Amino acid sequence: MKRPTDAEVRRTYLHGPEGVRQAGHREYVGGLWDEVGRLQLRFLRGRGLRRDHRLLDVGCGPLRGGVHMIRYLDAERYTGVDKEPDLLRVGAEQELGATLMAVKRPVLLALADFEFDRLPAPPDIAWAHSLFTHLPMEHIRRCLAKLRPVMASGGVLYATFGECDEPKDNPPEPHDHRLFEYTSAEMGDAGRATGWRVEHLGKWGHPRGHRMLRAVPSPQSPVLSGRNRRRAAAPSLTTED
Numbered sequence: 001m002k003r004p005t006d007a008e009v010r011r012t013y014l015h016g017p018e019g020v021r022q023a024g025h026r027e028y029v030g031g032l033w034d035e036v037g038r039l040q041l042r043f044l045r046g047r048g049l050r051r052d053h054r055l056l057d058v059g060c061g062p063l064r065g066g067v068h069m070i071r072y073l074d075a076e077r078y079t080g081v082d083k084e085p086d087l088l089r090v091g092a093e094q095e096l097g098a099t100l101m102a103v104k105r106p107v108l109l110a111l112a113d114f115e116f117d118r119l120p121a122p123p124d125i126a127w128a129h130s131l132f133t134h135l136p137m138e139h140i141r142r143c144l145a146k147l148r149p150v151m152a153s154g155g156v157l158y159a160t161f162g163e164c165d166e167p168k169d170n171p172p173e174p175h176d177h178r179l180f181e182y183t184s185a186e187m188g189d190a191g192r193a194t195g196w197r198v199e200h201l202g203k204w205g206h207p208r209g210h211r212m213l214r215a216v217p218s219p220q221s222p223v224l225s226g227r228n229r230r231r232a233a234a235p236s237l238t239t240e241d
């Protein structure tokens, strides 16, 4: 069956659990399953990912990149978090499979609002692929603010984003099929305000032209607003077992 164009996807695909049912899990996260899955591990290995690193995959979906990362990493080194429990479930059951689940023991957590205090251990590398391309700036800042304090010493975040030359009016609410774009200055500001030193790496071979950021916790953490500190009260579901 012919894939819908990106424009058709943006117009017709629903956001959230209904959208997962409508599109199927592979299409829900953008299709290009093998190409974009392999690209993620290739990039991370090129940046020094080791088998014994603890990797956090933020917005991991049904493990498009996760299956490759989990195969590569030592057991219990991969944690994937996503707001959609159904994507985690299908990723574990259909994409990874019971054997690799048992051997590699990844932790998969359904987190509604970046409750990173629930991570099993501080990540050496955090990875946010095609997440900020679907979020309003307020959500990106909340993700960065909540991630900063849980990183391992010497930890690093790589995150993709859609780049534009001038600030634009993005949709007011998150949407997994709409494209949110930011200037590199806006992304740098978001990082600085939440305690990160941000480097713009630019193009990295993504077929849709998404750009890459590298961010390390800055030595002096900013004073975070009460809103950033507040823990989300929404219930979450663990699918690690």
Ligand SMILES: C[S@@+](CC[C@H](N)C(=O)[O-])C[C@H]1O[C@@H](n2cnc3c(N)ncnc32)[C@H](O)[C@@H]1O
Pocket: 028, 029, 030, 058, 059, 060, 061, 062, 063, 064, 065, 081, 082, 083, 084, 087, 111, 112, 113, 114, 128, 129, 130, 131, 134, 174, 176
């Ligand atoms: C385009 S998909 C990318 C999935 C995966 N990173 C990949 O490359 O295949 C975006 C993912 O981010 C997840 N997501 C969006 N907002 C989120 C949030 N606030 N917390 C956790 N996951 C989120 C979506 O459910 C979806 O699985």
